[in-house]
Amino acid sequence: MSIAKKELLINGSIREKEVRTIDSDGSQLGVLPTRQALSMAYDKDMDLVMISPGAQPPVCKIMDYGKYRFEQSKRDKEAKKKQKVIENKEVRMGLNIDTHDLETKVGQATKFLSAGNKVKVSIRFRGRELAHKNLGFELMERFTALCEEVGTIDKPPKMEGRSLVAFFSAKAAK
CATH class of the missing domain: 3.10.20.80 (Translation initiation factor 3 (IF-3), N-terminal domain)
Structure with a gap:
C-alpha cells in the first residue's frame, strides 16, 4: 500500500x-x-x-x-x-592520476552508465593541490571526452568543498 x-x-x-x-x-x-x-x-x-x-x-x-x-x-x-530504480554510483579520483588509471576509472563509469545508473565523478584536492583548480577542470574535461559515447553530463563540474564534482547520466538508447 x-x-x-x-x-x-x-x-x-x-x-x-x-x-x-x-x-x-x-x-x-x-x-x-x-x-x-x-x-x-x-x-x-x-x-x-x-x-x-x-x-x-x-x-x-x-x-x-x-x-x-x-x-x-x-x-x-x-x-x-x-518501475526501474536508478542508482547513483560514484567514481573518485585524485588530481595526479596517471593515464592508465584514468582509463580504468572511465571504464568503471562506462560500465555504470551502460547499466542505466547515474554517475557522480569527483576529483579530490589534497593540501596545496587546491591552488590548482584549473588542472582539476582540465582532468574533468578529459574524463568527459572519454565518456561521451555512453553518457552525457547532467551537472557541469563544480567545486564542493575540497572536491570538484560532476554528474553524468546514460545516453538514451536509440
Missing part, C-alpha cells in the same frame, strides 16, 4: 444524509438517503463505499470492498515491479 493512499469510508462510517449511489454494475441509481443505499448494498451482500467524498452530494458505489482492496494491491504490486 502506498503511504499517500487514505482508506475509503465504508458502510456505517458514512455519516452523510444523502449520497449519489452507483450500482455494482456501474448504473446510476440517483441521489438516495444513506440508509436506503446501505440497505440496498446489504441486500446484495456487498458494501457501500464512498469513492468521491468531495462531490456534492458524495458519490458512493455498491461493491465488494474486500475484492476491491485485493485487486488494488495487485495493481500496486504490478506497478512496483515495472
